[in-house]
Amino acid sequence: MTREAMHGQLGAMKEFFDRSTKVLDEADSGFAPKEGLFTVAQQVAHTAQTVEWFFDGAFAADGFSMDFEALDKEVRGTSSLTAARAWMDRACAAAHAAIEANAEEAWTEALPPGPIMGGMPRLAIFGALTDHSAHHRGALTVYSRLIGKTPAMPYMDM
Numbered sequence: 001m002t003r004e005a006m007h008g009q010l011g012a013m014k015e016f017f018d019r020s021t022k023v024l025d026e027a028d029s030g031f032a033p034k035e036g037l038f039t040v041a042q043q044v045a046h047t048a049q050t051v052e053w054f055f056d057g058a059f060a061a062d063g064f065s066m067d068f069e070a071l072d073k074e075v076r077g078t079s080s081l082t083a084a085r086a087w088m089d090r091a092c093a094a095a096h097a098a099i100e101a102n103a104e105e106a107w108t109e110a111l112p113p114g115p116i117m118g119g120m121p122r123l124a125i126f127g128a129l130t131d132h133s134a135h136h137r138g139a140l141t142v143y144s145r146l147i148g149k150t151p152a153m154p155y156m157d158m
Helices: 003-021 040-059 068-076 081-101 104-108 124-146
Strands: none
Touching (some): 003 124, 040 068, 040 081
């Protein structure tokens, strides 16, 4: 996969996520369909955090952080959709920078051994990121409908 393709996949993931969730606004930040589930803001924050998690883990000597309790605590501290969206913007900008900072050959090297894609080429994170963000944008479109809003189609403006 070329740098251009990596940037393209990351850019499309972000574009589809943003388009699917643009109907939500700051007033929706605290909505969750059931107590204990992520709120709107937390869903976006978790998705942003996971972009960072994949890129950090891809190049960490010890692989991906498995401290899911700490990761969850950070996300649950997010109460503003505006702040969560800013986090997503920063995470994706940093991911684009990481694509540039690493040689194309580095992306074909194996991920560190471990339970998260151990031994797969680093570029496998792009498919995982696409799947993960699709899962959460889907959840957020359900949240949108539960509060009476109609989400946009993710793949094109209409």
